[in-house]
Amino acid sequence: MRALLGAWVAATLWLGALPASGAEELELAVIVHPTRAAALTTEAVKRIFLKRQRFWDDGHPIVAINQEVGTPAREAFTRLVFGAEAARLPAYWNERYFHGVLPPIILGSEEAVMRYVASRPGAIGYVDARHADASVAVVLRLR
């Protein structure tokens, strides 16, 4: 009986220690308007979200969309695209601010990101790959 109780307590503790979200295993889809089909590299996505690249190849201005701070997709995107360089991002955006350049705009949900990207030919965002549908084009998968 005591062994059973101890095993039950152990199982409860172990299950409680499991990660609350699947952020570490999240696959992201970088999405653009469906009229754009060309695949992008991770480096190109990094340049775009740093606003170093501001235009598509056809000359259309790029509008990069971030998700909210603290969301699993945002955390995964930062880790997968910027890696160790993420630690330098505050200093980078401080310098860019001095030149009048602000970070990408933030939308409050994946649905909002999907709707925005689907309706604007210049937009680029990222969502959980499971949620990307035919209203957008996936140009890069990150995992």
Next chain:
Amino acid sequence: MVVRLQAGRRRLGWWRAHAAVLVAALATASGVSRAAAPPLAPVEAGEEPIASWSTPLGALRYVPGRGLQVGDTGLTLGGYTNATLRRDEGSEASFNLEELSLFVIYEPLSRLRFFSELEYDDVFDIDTSGDSESREESATVERLYLDFGLSDAVNLRTGIFLTPVGRWNVIHAAPLVWTTSRPLSTRIPFDPNVTGAMLSGAFFPENGVVTYSLFDQFAGPIEGNPDFDPADHSVGARVQYDAERGWSVGSSYVAARRDGCWRHLGGIDALWSLPPIEVMGEAVADAGEGGEPQWGFYLQPVLAVSERLALVFRYEHFAPAGSPPQVNVLTMGFAFRLLPTVVFKSEYQVVDRSTSVAPAGLRASIAVLL
């Protein structure tokens, strides 16, 4: 026998139960370290508004270090400020609200950006005797320009903008640099800003980014700043290569005419960053008609000993034009980032020949990005 066996079974059960709990505790200890919410990553600080108000123009959002954003109008108000404590050798200490800069950023369209920086210098100065002094007419238009982006490779800027020479001049704001003092090579040989037009852009080869700028200064500043005597006319160019692996090199050239005499300035600069170490350096040389040549260089290694604290060391050699002697300057100090957009700096400057432009002594400052 039966009693002993039963007692043995009870002891074994006791151990099994406690072993199970012990194993679970160990698993929990490692699991909690994975599952616990990580501290806010540095990239995420500085993006959340700390205040927001609803207005007919949309939500007014203030994000520290990113300014006050006015709804979806494309208008952002911001700036930075810097207060300095200074004690040169042989002089009294003084406290100075050295800079208050106000930004107006307006992006009505994706291709169009308006930017202005109004700077108040030496707002007030207090020495150790308690005497205070403030300058009248201390506001200058540091920058005022319009950017039109045709493509990544072609951007046209017109107005008043920072002279694209080296690295320090284009990021000279106190919250962005590691020290309170500024290298002589980055402020004496050339004008800090120009009024005219500039063509600039970026290209993206496989392993980095190449940026260029070409400018022509054909007008004077819009207000008469008695401390600023710009060239009558200047043209210049800069090219910079930023590699993906944390290093960057650049080269700059300016030809400037003053009182009918042309002078030519060339410069090279580099930045190498491999956390926790960063090394930056610049060298410039200026020669031509109407005066003696001048040249100088600095090398600045920085060591980040923690996420907030960095040790800074800088050596500079500067040879001014004419009779003033050459000077060697050693700067040693630290920068402590109280918040992502607030930095406290302190340094001591050792000079082999103390001059008015390079006095030896102690400097400390606190700089805030608004």
